[in-house]
Amino acid sequence: MIDLLFRTELVLASRGLVEANDPVLLMVSGGSDSTAMAYLARGLRERGAIGPLAMLHVNHRLRGGAADEDAEFARQLAEVLDIPFTCATIEVGAIAEAEHGNVEAVARRERYAAAHDALADLCRREEAPVSRGRIFVAHTVDDRIENFYMRSIVGTGPGGFRSMLYRNGQVVRPVLDASREELRDYIARRAKDGFPVARDAAGALWREDATNEHTDRFRAYVRHEIIPRAEERNPKLRETLMRTMNLIADEDDMVSAMADEVAAKNVQWLGEGEGCLIAPAFAVVPVPLQRRVVSGALAQMLGADERIDTATIEAVLAGFSDGKPNGGYVVNVQGNLAVSANKQGVRIEPMAAFRTRRKRV
Numbered sequence: 001m002i003d004l005l006f007r008t009e010l011v012l013a014s015r016g017l018v019e020a021n022d023p024v025l026l027m028v029s030g031g032s033d034s035t036a037m038a039y040l041a042r043g044l045r046e047r048g049a050i051g052p053l054a055m056l057h058v059n060h061r062l063r064g065g066a067a068d069e070d071a072e073f074a075r076q077l078a079e080v081l082d083i084p085f086t087c088a089t090i091e092v093g094a095i096a097e098a099e100h101g102n103v104e105a106v107a108r109r110e111r112y113a114a115a116h117d118a119l120a121d122l123c124r125r126e127e128a129p130v131s132r133g134r135i136f137v138a139h140t141v142d143d144r145i146e147n148f149y150m151r152s153i154v155g156t157g158p159g160g161f162r163s164m165l166y167r168n169g170q171v172v173r174p175v176l177d178a179s180r181e182e183l184r185d186y187i188a189r190r191a192k193d194g195f196p197v198a199r200d201a202a203g204a205l206w207r208e209d210a211t212n213e214h215t216d217r218f219r220a221y222v223r224h225e226i227i228p229r230a231e232e233r234n235p236k237l238r239e240t241l242m243r244t245m246n247l248i249a250d251e252d253d254m255v256s257a258m259a260d261e262v263a264a265k266n267v268q269w270l271g272e273g274e275g276c277l278i279a280p281a282f283a284v285v286p287v288p289l290q291r292r293v294v295s296g297a298l299a300q301m302l303g304a305d306e307r308i309d310t311a312t313i314e315a316v317l318a319g320f321s322d323g324k325p326n327g328g329y330v331v332n333v334q335g336n337l338a339v340s341a342n343k344q345g346v347r348i349e350p351m352a353a354f355r356t357r358r359k360r361v
Contacts, residue, residue, distance in 0.1 A: 004186050005043045008174050012049060017172045021051040023126050023133045025119040027111070028055050028077065030070040030207035033138035035077060035198070036183035037175055039190060041136060042081045044174075050134075054084045054122040058111045060092040062103070063209070069200060070207045077198040084122075088114040105307075112171075119170065131170075139164055139173045142180045142223075145241050149222045149230075157295065157310055159256070162249040179238065259292030267297055275301060275337070275349030282345070283320040290317055297348060302335045309334050319346035 012018050026041055028034040044050045057074035059067050071087050078085035096106040112135075119133045147163040166173055175183060187205050191197045197205055231237045266282040269275075276297055282290065294316045298308045312334040319329045319341035329341040338354035340347050349357075 004178065004182060005040055005047075007177070008040050009044055009047065009049045011166070011177055012044070012172075012174055015166050017167045017174065018050050018134050019132070020048055021128070021132075023051045023119070023122045023128050024053050025115060025122055025133065025135045026053060026055045026083070027115055027135060027137050028057050028074050029138075029209075030057065030073040030077070030200075031138075031209060032184045032187060032206040033140055033143075033175065033180060035206040036186050037136060037138040038077055038081060038083070039187065039195075039197075040175065042083065051128070051132075052122065052126045053081075054086065054118065055081075056115055056118045057085070057087045058114050059087060059089045060107050060111075061089060062092055062107070070209075073198060073200045073207050080196045080198045086118050086121075088118070090114065116170075133170060135171045136174055137171060138175055138183075140175055140178055140180050140183065141238060141242060144176060144245065145227065145238060146219055146222050148241060148245060149226050150218060153222075155310075157291070157308070157313070159248075159252040159292075161245065162252045163245050177242075255288065256292060259289050259296065262289050263293045263296060267293065270349075273350060274353050275347060277344065278316075278319075278346045278348070280325050280343070280345050283323045283325065287317070298334070298337075301337065301348065301350075306335070315339055316346065316348060 018024065024041060024045075026034070026038050028038050038055065041050065041053060045053055055074065055078045057071050059071045061067060063070075071089075075085055075087065090107075090110045092103060092107045092110060095101075095110065096103045099106065115135050119135055120130050123130045123133045144164045148161060151160045151163065164173060164176060166176055184206075187197070191205055199205060200207060227237070234240060262282070262285055266279040266285070268277045268279070270277060278294075278297070282293070285293070291313055294313050295308050298312060298316070299306065302308065315331050315333045316339050318331070319326050319339055325341040325343060325345055327342050329339070329346075331339050332351060333339055336351045338347075338349055338351045340349075340354065347354075
């Protein structure tokens, strides 16, 4: 148990993921991964490795009574650990139906929106800058490998095969090097050694989501069908893929740094709500770096949690042709953004700002 706590502390320190006084919001579903993360976070707080804690559980109202039992388990866990607790109840199914959207995508969006609100509340209580706050999520090496295979099947953009960042903005993955089995063993040993633990009505040490067993969901299909078969060929698949993904991550970081330099020279941010202007010289930048820069600009406009479509990136790049801006080019892209080109460069802006600007011309 101490070993996993020490390893987690080492990951946080060596990668600069969090400072000793940074407030930390724990996103806890009640599953084994997030339950173990909560126990670890409490230990990290006691060791002075992280700052004040709060816990958030999001009830998506998708699993009936089981969802309410998940929320109750998370509340008990927070009580056991003496961590301030918030439960956000969101009718994800109704929102997805109204928007004609994908339920899982809507759930993810709403979950992170609730997390950022809860983190802001925590930082206000602790009189800390919101920028110092961190959101801990319990993704594991198993999740990372599942993402790797999912992206292998459907395709991915630049850096996609690094499969999850240890830190993405304020979101931190402290147990990304641990396996699901290790985290479950950690909880079981904690209970066996007499440390305080939460249990649900049936006495279980964590909550199981029955939908994880259904192979009609993409992630569950990869988890139960593809990975076990790959492990038949390579019993050390997890170690092999971890090394591979970390090698990809090293090169991805290098290319990202190069893209940051290109962005600093070529991307001019305009007034609030007016988007950005990409300089004509950007047209001769190598395409891989162009994609990185545009993806970063779009993420800044749409939010770090928004998944940027490849088609959107290519639509922006189409604003350049033959080594210069493609004058007269106009297109509406993801997030109701307008992309337009003239001799000054390619502009990305909210559609409302584009229309207002055109009326003034």
